Amino acid sequence: MRINPRYINRLVRMGLNVQAYFTVGILIIIVAIIFFKGFPHTNFAFIFSFPEDMGREGGIFPSIVGTIQLALLSILLATPLGLGTAIFLTEYTKESLFTKFIRFGVESLAGIPSILYGLFGFIFFVIKLKMGWSLLAGVLTMTIMILPTIIRTSEEAIRAVPRQLRIVSYSLSASKWETIKKVVIPAAIPGILTGIMLSIGRAVGETAAIIFTMGSSLRLPLSLMDSGRTMAVHFYILAREGISMEKAYGTAVVLVLSILLINILAYYIMNKAIARYS
């Protein structure tokens, strides 16, 4: 029996529609559950007060501070390193076996699961270098973890800068570094920023690598050698140990909201970049 292809066409279209909306539905449900359950427990006091009784009562202030410290410090370390590496790879080397090797290394490390970074960070920084569970060990581990992302996105952004812009700059008596500083990096900045935003998102959402390096102390980390918790780790412990479902949902709201914000910002920057070059 032959079925009319037009009929199949309509059927498929309907099927795809359903699946697409189903997929989006999952997203909406996930976000909705968290917000419905969490919002009643999220307020000013929750954000700005200290946890009591292991997080059963009180707020999540130290974990917010811990998250910000971790994300900012690792970005501050990883950005110059990653950007410098990207500039070196794109502007100062010729395509060779060596650069291919490096690129393969960076590419592979970008896909390596975070628990392997945790394994490395715990044994190397925490135990071998005797840092203990500390903000420092967490920051270093996170830096290595986001480095491949920053290198890759910066490299792509720098490569996308038209060659003619460089030539013009050289012809106007700019040196190589002046050209990079004044022409190449400004033109690549939206791409670089997108990479940075993605990395911040990763640092904020990461658990596996952080719990083994930064530890899980509930205190406010006041120095680099202090242990601390990020929001993601706090949420994980609250939920997994069954300490308090209300507080877990509340933490999840703050966590997801900050991630959404970071993503929206990244998306905005990216769109701006696209608008600028087309």
Add this chain to the structure above:
Amino acid sequence: MIDRTVLKEHLVKWVLVAFALSSLLFLFLIFIFILAEGLPLFLKVGLNKIIFGMKWAPTKGHFGIFPMIISSFLVTIGALIIGAPLGLSCAIYLSEYAGKRTRMLLKPAIELLAGIPSVVFGFLGVIYIVPLVRNYLGGSGFSLISTCLVLGVMILPTIISISFDALVSVPRTYREGSAAMGATKWQTIYKVIIPSAKSGILASFILGMGRAIGETMAVIMIAGNALKIPTGILDPLRTLTGNIALELAYATGDHRLGLFSTGVVLMVIIMILNYIANFGIKRKIAK
């Protein structure tokens, strides 16, 4: 004056070299460290006894991780079975059927899904999926099927965005050519567009597999972490990543080395997957 600019250029170059070298050092440090810590045990215990060993009791000298290798692949394939058709149809819908406004709305929404921390997925899995499975299918609920369901959702954004990019990059002329020959839209998609975007779609599946096999926290929350190879979809299981995360804090001596060996195996698997996705398949696209 001239000397100063020349000097500055050299200085900058060497600073950049130093930056590049130190970040490469950082990156290769982790490779080398994991290999250096993980390989000695392979020599001591024997490759076969680790990779094909059935028993994991590191404090008693058994380092077999075969069940975890199998479990890791089971959850990954299960996640793909759930995530691939959903993700691909969503990508097809977005690239071929959706209007510009729907696309503008849905694409970022799906990318946001990628940003939600995995612990949140794990938590929701424990609260909603696990009891559902326990009540309607039986068992404890901490099981292969629950893990696959959650991972299947988690890999959706990867699959959707990469196969979407592959579908969109199919030249317009292909579509027009096919339509000119009287094909319906679905025939065009099925016979022309999907075959020409095949490599990209495959890459999206493999990268999705990479994400599923590397997922840790969500998995230890849902999988139950039993050491046996699961015999049914309702059995609990332990993945390679889960093994490391569960025991890392307590491990010393050979036990710790055993976790590094687990890490080496995991790293090799991931690198093979990445290599296939990035180099094998992308090269084909380039041709």
Add this chain to the structure above:
Amino acid sequence: MDTKIATDRLRLSFGETEVLKTISIKVHKNTITGFMGPSGSGKSTLISVINRMIDFENNVRIEGDATIDGTSILDGSINPIELRRRVGTVFAVPIPLPRSIFENVAYGPRLKGTSDRTTLHHIVEDSLKKAFLWDEVKDRLGTSALKLSGGQQQRLCLARTLALKPEIILLDEPCSGLDPISTAKIEDALSELKSEYTIILVSNNTKQIARISDFSAFFYLGELIEYDTTEKVFTAPSETKTEDYIQGKFG
């Protein structure tokens, strides 16, 4: 007349391909010299030796010498950055930097270390006036240079080069993409500028060369076929190839 630029048996090849075959030419000070010839004749390559932009190409081999004011510019001791301050270049396609009109013109002076706002403003105004662009943009110096029309962009590129206060200006087919009105404006600007600068104009447009240049050189397949005053080259060429080219029989 004084010789500003000279090449002495200059040979240049990209890998196996020889692009310039033993070129010896003397360009005179404060004149406009036109370089013409069909594509692949080597005229653009020759000017990229003079501003050392050839450094950015791979696999280049150079023999012979090139001098400015009698000093070799191919010598290892020459700083190409310093050289490019003396030799300004305007390219075929106008490529403004993605910044404001003011900052485009101020780019070169800033690199030289000029940061005083009033000095910069003077240089920018002066350069834009010389390029016949000032009146059109004086009220919107802060807007993006990418918003200008093609002709305006090319004059901006000229102004940007003038702001370097060079001795020599090289123009590589500066009017190839422009409408006749914009072309005329640029030609007017060049005629005014020659009293201060030595100008080399590379062009495929023989009529343009005839209109504004004092000397003309005809290149063909990497060789300098003919070089003399423009009047001589266009009225009584000594080579038949030159004559055929000028009459448009090939090119």
Add this chain to the structure above:
Amino acid sequence: MSFRHWVILLPLIAALISCSAASNDKPGKKHTITIAGSTSVMPFTEKLAEHFMVDHKNFIVDVQGGGSTAGIQAVINNTVELGMSSRPLKNEEKRLNTITICYDGIAVVVHPDNPVGDLDLDRIRQIFSGRISNWRELGWVDRRIDAVSREEGSGTRGAFEDLVMKGNEIDDGTMVQDSNGSVKEVVATDPYAIGYISMGLVDKKVKPVAIAHVSPSIKTIKSGRYKLVRPFLYVTNGELDTKSRRFVDYVLSKEGQQILRNEGLVGFYD
């Protein structure tokens, strides 16, 4: 200063402020005691630390988990002042000093809806070694037993193996969780689960099972009738320093021991 500079500078300033807050804290006046180790001992140490810091304003007690082994390791490396252990020291660790702060019962727990309330050690052993795998064999519904154990290397697991398994291996099909809290959470949500946790953590979310008619309680432990008991230890490398001594003295004081008793543990002097 241009916008670009601010984009770079702002995070820098923020990070500096957040980090330099430490120096405003007059570090000379505060004593920090870092304690790490067993996740079983951690919650109680945190409680003790909270109370301790109320009376001793110039002390900061930093309590972290990580597990008994990691805690002992950290003591050996001198990265922490005190280690917490929920298992006796191994031979190679014997050179360290130990301080028993209290005793903890290990409670075998099931879901509150589970009618099974009494098992003997033999039965428990059979359940965890996989020889009994259905609740019907224990007189309840026909449903698989979801046994939950701790991970290899855990102090609680070590104690459970010593006290209950006695040389029998825990079955490979047993679920594994990596903390007392998560074992409790699994048992609290799965009606067919059985697990073992520190007695101090038992609350109404789970039901402790009597072992050969003896329910776990402070009284039965004190009288020696409840057998699943292990010590909670603090471990130090050499002699205690003065600041840690203050804390340990507090823990062993009447007040400290009362706090532990309120948490369901058995005091050192009992």
